[in-house]
Amino acid sequence: MIVGALVFVFLIIQDVYSMPNTRREIEKSELSELRKRSDAPQSQKTLDCFDMVGIEGEYLYIPTDNADRTMLCTVYFIANSMDELVDLRIRNIDMPCNEGGLQMFDGWNLGGDVFPSADEHDYPMEDRQFETCGEDSEGVFISSQNVAMISFPNSGRFQLFFRAKKNSRPCHAIAPDSSGEYNLLNYGERRNCSLFVIYPVKMSVIQMSVGDPTTETKLKCFNEPDQLQFLEGNGFDHALMQTEQVLCGSTEMVEVEQEYESVSRDTSNTTFVCNRVGLSIPLQCQSSAVRLISSGETENHVRVKFSKITSSVNECV
Template sequence: MLFTFLMAVGLLGCAQTSPLSKSGGQKVDLSTSIRAKRNSRIIEECMLVGLEEGTYFYKSRGTGDVCGVYLLSQPDQAVQVTFDYLDVDCEADGLVSFVDGWELGGELFPSEVDAPLEGRVHEFCGRLKTKTFTSSGNAALIQYRVPSRGDGFRITVRYVRNPAPCNILVDDVKGVYTLRNHGRRTNCSITTIFPASVSIIQLAVGVNGGAVPNRAIETGVLSRCEKRGSLDYVQLGGGQGLDVTKLEVEDSVCGLDSNPRMPPSHILCGMTTVRMVSSGLTDNSITLAISQITDLDVMPTLMCEVPL
């Protein structure tokens, strides 16, 4: 199993250093990584970040490297991948995988603790008739190992509307985002692949009747909700990878506030994550303004330790 093998050894595709991963952490820099251009559809690099819709074609040169195409759409979209053509020799250990989400250094987005791995990975080889997969969020990954020269595949990528986005991977340097559980028992998160400042614009988490626009019932933003035993809360934090079990948490908040007046959190970590935990007993939502930290003089409210 290609994906299982990658997770076990913690590889990110090729054996050589990837632009998506640097020593000391899983830091991603999309500004300097190789991006798929609208008029460039032939996959020639082992690591490719595709931000555009269209057709991508790969033909093996016989190297047998494990590589990946990382696809990312807008927050309110899902990634739809259609395999128009696939010819990969199974007997030569060739294999292609569609992954619902991203994998970096053996860690997944969304994390397995929030979105179980079952049903998220599809692996195949041989000759494949047309087959379509759709991600649950705005990120998807095509991992492949094609040792036989001349073998390959062609995929068509479309970004389709996602009516209930839950897990959002962000590469824009700034924007406003909303997480909702839609009344379900599910955990949702927003993760940026850079250090970020996070401001809460609106909060309705863990409060019954939170949708009622009545300031008299507003609790304000409550802090340390996780430690208080609240079943519904939002974690603000960061880390050097995608695994939320390793998240360094600055605070966990809950309550009802239609106009919070809180200073922003400045999270100096390789990745910044806002994770909403929902019991399903309340209809939760949080709206955030997120921007990349570019000022090195900013005073961090959370700074992650960099592994040696």
């Protein structure tokens, strides 16, 4: 289940969508209520102009009588499993085409940060956006990862059926919970994959083989073509996040945690991390990420476990 107290302020940025320029911020305190409402036991649930959906089912959007018709509405979708896709079937659309229509986006756009990033998605940005409009029109959309979003002018109406679909080759994902486990794999290809968690978390390596499988796992692999990055920040743009640690090499299943020193603060000359010993890395900003960089020369696979931590100070402010 999606935990309500997510820590982002959602800003709707117009550089991706050519729609009305009125925008609104969703406060952190609102997100818990959004999530609670999405769990309401209704056969057909109504959407708000700004909403988040994680429960499969049928939804209806009708603007209220006092709605600001110039407002750009946005609904974020997230599947409850990180190895699923978002499947949207939209019908009975009554949306004027001269106001932008209903636009579907493959991923999330939060505060100008696009996930997955433009340089790491399987498709170019222009192929990640789809639009439908008119009277009694329909749309079918399946995302490339476990998140997607729709944007539309607050002057139309539609019905929508949301379901999750199994992803046979998961790569990028946003965690729907504040704790869990995830596998990152490159499938032997030259590609980058990432997991983002919208919380400060402790990220633990359960098992990994990144780069030369005969090399024991070690720290500070900045110059290696295959590496596992641990990032923290206040958004989804990995280029703007702080690198907390970089690993490479191989280790067996791990059980016991071992302390380490951050590469972004005081460091030691220690390079050996673990052999049948675990590594736990605290990521203390609003957004935590682990990113697998792959050259395509080796089969890379990583299993990580994460759990929410209480951070008294946001180090990335």
